[in-house]
Amino acid sequence: MSAQDRGTIASTGAGSAATPRAEPAAPGESSFGGARFAGWRAVFRREFRSYFATPLGYIFLVLFLLASGYLMVSRDFGRFLELRQASLDPLFTYIPWLFSVVVPAVAMRLWAEERKSGTVELLLTLPVTLEGTYLGKFLAGLSFLGVGLALTWPAVLQVARLGSPDWGHVLAGYLGCVLTAAAFLAVGMLFSALSKNQVVAFILAVAACVSFLLVGLPQTQEAVGLWLGGYAERLVASLSLVDHFETLTRGLLEVRALLFYLVFTVVWLAGGALVLGQTKTS
Numbered sequence: 001m002s003a004q005d006r007g008t009i010a011s012t013g014a015g016s017a018a019t020p021r022a023e024p025a026a027p028g029e030s031s032f033g034g035a036r037f038a039g040w041r042a043v044f045r046r047e048f049r050s051y052f053a054t055p056l057g058y059i060f061l062v063l064f065l066l067a068s069g070y071l072m073v074s075r076d077f078g079r080f081l082e083l084r085q086a087s088l089d090p091l092f093t094y095i096p097w098l099f100s101v102v103v104p105a106v107a108m109r110l111w112a113e114e115r116k117s118g119t120v121e122l123l124l125t126l127p128v129t130l131e132g133t134y135l136g137k138f139l140a141g142l143s144f145l146g147v148g149l150a151l152t153w154p155a156v157l158q159v160a161r162l163g164s165p166d167w168g169h170v171l172a173g174y175l176g177c178v179l180t181a182a183a184f185l186a187v188g189m190l191f192s193a194l195s196k197n198q199v200v201a202f203i204l205a206v207a208a209c210v211s212f213l214l215v216g217l218p219q220t221q222e223a224v225g226l227w228l229g230g231y232a233e234r235l236v237a238s239l240s241l242v243d244h245f246e247t248l249t250r251g252l253l254e255v256r257a258l259l260f261y262l263v264f265t266v267v268w269l270a271g272g273a274l275v276l277g278q279t280k281t282s
Contacts, residue, residue, distance in 0.1 A: 039128030043136025044143075047110075051144045064102055064148045071098065072155065080155075086163030091155055092173045092249040096180050096213055096241060103181055104205035106145060107188025108198040110137045111276070134273045138189060145181045149174065169251035176248030179261040180241060184209045186268035193275040216242025
C-alpha cells in the first residue's frame with residue numbers, strides 16, 4: 001500500500017486532523033465479520049488498484065502467461081500441441097510449481113514493505129482493524145492472481161476447438177488453481193509479515209511452498225516411510241497440496257480436498273495476523 005493510499009484511508013476515517021473516526025461500514029461489510037473486519041473493502045480496493053498503478057503489474061502478468069504457456073506446450077513438459085487432446089491437464093499439471101514462485105513474488109511486498117518503511121505501525125492506527133487490513137490485502141493479492149488465471153482463456157478456446165472437453169473437469173481444475181493460489185498467498189503473507197526484507201520473505205515463502213509440493217512426490221513419501229515408518233509416510237502424504245490439487249483437476253469436488261485447502265489457508269492467515277498483532281502491541 002502506497003503512502004498516498006494510506007493517507008486516503010486515514011482521511012476517509014478522520015473527522016478532524018487530530019481525531020480519527022471510523023467511517024460507516026459499507027452495505028454488506030458489517031455482515032462479513034462485523035466490526036472485526038472493518039475497513040477490509042477500502043484496503044482491498046486500494047491494494048488491488050496499486051497492482052495496476054505501475055507497469056510492474058502488467059509485466060508480471062505477461063511473464064506469468066509466457067511461463068504458463070511455455071510449460072503447457074513445451075515438448076519437455078506439457079506437450080499440448082503434440083498430444084492434441086481436449087484437456088487442460090498440460091496446463092494444470094505445472095500450475096502449482098509455477099505458483100510456488102509466482103505467488104511469493106506477489107506476497108513479498110504486502111507486509112515487508114510496510115515493516116521496512118516503518119509505516120506498519122501507522123497503518124495499524126488507522127480506522128481499519130488488523131483483521132480487516134489483513135483480509136483486504138489477502139483478497140487483493142488473490143484477485144490479482146485470479147486476473148492472471150483468467151487471461152489463460154485462449155487455452156480454453158483451443159481445447160474447445162480440439163473436441164468436446166469435460167467442462168466440469170475444466171471448472172474444477174481452475175477452482176484447484178484458485179485454492180492453491182490462496183494457500184500459497186497465505187504462506188507468503190506470513191513470511192512477509194515476519195521479515196522487513198522482501199527478498200528474504202520471498203526466499204522463505206518459495207522454500208515453504210516448494211516443500212509442500214515435494215512432500216506429495218512418491219519418492220519423498222517412500223523415503224519418509226523407509227526412515228520413519230508408515231505412520232510418518234501417511235502423515236506427510238496428508239500434508240501434500242499435490243494430492244488434493246490433483247483430486248480437483250480430475251473433476252472430483254471431494255469435501256476432504258476442499259476442507260484441506262480451507263484449513264490450510266486459514267491457519268497460515270491466522271499465523272500472519274498473529275505476527276502483526278505482536279507488532280501492534282509491541
